[in-house]
Amino acid sequence: MKIDKIMMKKTLLAISLSIFVSQSHAGIRQYQADLGSSQWQLTNASRLECTLSHNIPNYGKAKFYSRANRNSNMEFELDMLRLPDNYSLAQVRAIAPNWKPGIAERTIADMKLHKQFSPDLPKKVAWTMLSELEQGMNPTFYYDDWYNENDRIAVGLSTSRFNKAYQEFIGCVGNLLNYSFDDIAYTVLNFEFNSDQFTKASKRRIAMITEYLSLDTELELVLVDGFTDSYGGRATNQKTSEQRANKIRDYFVKNGIDPSRIEAKGYGEKRHIASNDTVLGRAKNRRVVIRMDKE
Template sequence: MPISLTHQCLEFSKRLLSMQTRKSLSSNAFLMPTILLMSLLCLSSAQALTFHPRMDQAKWLPDSHVLQCQLTQPIPSFGRAVFDSSAGQPLRFYLQSVSSAMSQGQALLQSEAPTWNPALATVNLGLVKVIQGETPINLDAALADQLLNELYLGKSPHFIRRSKHSEERPTEQLVDAEQARMMDSSIIKVGLSSVHFRAAYSQYLQCLEQLMPVGFEQLSRSRVHFEADQWQLNAKTMDWLNTIVRYVEADTEVKQLYIDGYTDDLRSGSYNSQLSKKRAEAVAAYLIEKGISAEQVTTRFHGERFPVASNKTAEGRSTNRRVTIRLDKLGAAISQR
């Protein structure tokens, strides 16, 4: 209920009370309870709209995969809170809501003491950005990690922001700590519960131990290098190819691998063509030996063509003696090298 309507509600209760003397009200078995009930409803309507799991509802859902670890809490009537660690990416936290009632701008982030342990101090963690869309709040690794610590201590982080339907002008949308404690129906609070957090967090940590250190972004276009006139794979190259094999086995969306061999320009064109072919075939053979389907692998060789550095220097030639491995999730036509 908007504040103006709340004030009207309370004024109506006062007028109704003044219409009767205290004596006559006390003898009216119906009117007095009605006035008291209206007053309570008016007061409750003025409080901030809070989305927070009840103790009997609160749950944390760990989701474990070699490519992604998530820790999720459903928030009734709002959406869900998610801690996400994906392969090769930093930890992030986000609130997801199909119909977020928060206005865009900045929200106050507080870590509050739970009702069963009021001795814990409430801490202001600063202001965070609120945007429009299904994920109105997104936090970076540092702040996400701080939220995990607060939850582990048994505290309840809250995001406090004015409603997008608030009558306040955009420049007045900021909610400070004092306003957050006031009864104000224009304020929205979205909170996390620490109930059952530690057990789920333990499973989340176990997932992190087996999470791949690199993801598709790092692996989708990678290179391995060779000594002059060589096509044999060294230990460093095999370690990297093992990482690619592990990733492809875990990510069923990867449909095709394109293997391209190259050389420097110190030898003849025909020699370089055959050398680049041997390099590409050596990489492809190793991947297939380790479990990649031969049907997924396309091998090409280009000799000294398409250099990525100058062949006039030793460093440039070393860079050009390479095989590139490209992972394609769509299995579409070959794109640029």
């Protein structure tokens, strides 16, 4: 009986020592801005993109951003100073700050960590994190350190100075264009028969493109190509196609777009996209194509 008790004590002591050793070697490195250093800023504020940024000392930057699009969108990116060195998962949890005792933490999502890429999260999770911050919770990322297998990393987003910047961010998001660059990068405008007058649909489209060009000054070159159907003389059609292309160029310039950004050419009857034997086909061939490209 005494032997059994002695063995049990030795076993318990061994377990206790094992736990103590593992705890002493497996630490958590915490990265989070304190009350004094926490800053949230609206770093991009235009009708093309809105970005809400938060610096995390010695770690990097957290960024929520939304871009002009026909559908509402939101993304989150954790811009690390030291990128992941392998593939793994980080768990995202909402943690209550010290001044909100008794509130249990909750898991928001898992985030994939890709080798040598800053990790990101999609719309629904990004909005959930913003909602948690608005309620005073700290979204926190937990993952195993890929440079030190004995450590875990905890990266927290502070709620300090969040609300004012968040309200500015939401206002910016609400003012984004409801279309994106991809929606207008390749645009076909059509004209009335034997005319350089736009159809109604084309008028709306050219207004959208002009608005986008006025906002995106980094888009350096816009190509405007004019075409006609095959009715009428070839020389006349060539002239008409040039008039159509130049009309759009003039429209852009009149609305404040730098002329050096617009290159207009006419191609006459060349490059038909439909049959000239039907009214509908000829209408499709009377067109100007606007092409834009980004690096």
